Amino acid sequence: MMNSDLYETLFEEGCIRKETLDNIRDKRSRPLFSLHWELKTLLYLGVMLLSTGLGILIYKNIDTIGHQVILAFIAATSLGCFYFCFRHKSPFKKEKVKAPSTLFDYLLLLACLSFLSFLGYLQFQYGVFGNNYGLATFIPMLVLFYVAYDFDHLGILSMAITNLGIWAGISVNPLTLVSNIDQGGRPLILTGIALGIFLIAAAFLSERFNIKKHFHFSYTHFGTQLTFIALLYGYFHDFEQEGSILWVVLLFAFAWYIYRDALTHKSFYFVLLCVVYTYISFSAVVVRYLLKGHDIGVFYLAGIYFIGSAVMFIKLLIHLNKKVKAL
Known part of the structure; x- marks a missing residue:
């Protein structure tokens, strides 16, 4: 703004011509496009x-x-x-x-x-x-x-967190998980939840003690994804059991915590994750109870639910996006 005023002043004083001022205005109306992230990704x-x-x-x-x-x-x-x-x-x-x-x-x-x-x-x-x-x-x-x-390298931190997951997963015995989900599933679920909460705690502590606080996003990203997936897997693993709804309750509680943290950091990305995983888990519960009915009307109810919930899902995301931007 200061430069624009300067050029206007120079023109009024006769130091530059009208064509020069027009060229400057034209260049300022078409700013350069940054290729920083594109080049960095290619590298x-x-x-x-x-x-x-x-x-x-x-x-x-x-x-x-x-x-x-x-x-x-x-x-x-x-x-x-x-x-x-x-x-x-x-x-x-x-x-x-x-x-x-x-x-x-x-x-x-x-x-x-x-x-x-x-x-x-x-x-x-x-x-x-x-x-x-x-x-x-x-x-x-x-x-x-x-x-x-x-x-201070975020890319190496992501590699380290991934390696931490591999190290923690060794004790789960992936071969047993593939061959017999009932034996291997429960240790994997508990390991995933424990590791996810550990990463969320690491994100909190990095900000609390101001030790590489910009690592907060990476820790929260991996911890949030891992915990949500583990809780969802826990629900589907215990799908036939009455107590399986407890996994959904835990998922809703965890989603609320992440949602509050996302608002604090003005991050729509984590708000989006909360909405997506909550919608998936809620829909899984709805479908589960609809499937208990054997009437043909169940399919119509399921269709109405998914159409209506999809519309509400989009409206909710638009509302939350505006809410985050207004913070």
């Missing part, structure tokens, strides 16, 4: 494709290259990237720290991906961890959390 994708391409190349030429050479190459890549990042990193702060450069950001990501590939290769080829798969996931999880906090 992240490039690092992932590089790691994948190297993996395919190594796999196809494993007989001619040799395992030791491959491990040495992966280790050298990881160590070289980590060395560069440690040399150029900013001192640790509890607040958000900006990356020194774009190259730094992607070399750190490549270093962590190479590190995970190195450990995975060691375990697959030489079985260095034996049958202790929990340890094989626990060590990289600790490294990823350390790197995420020390280098």
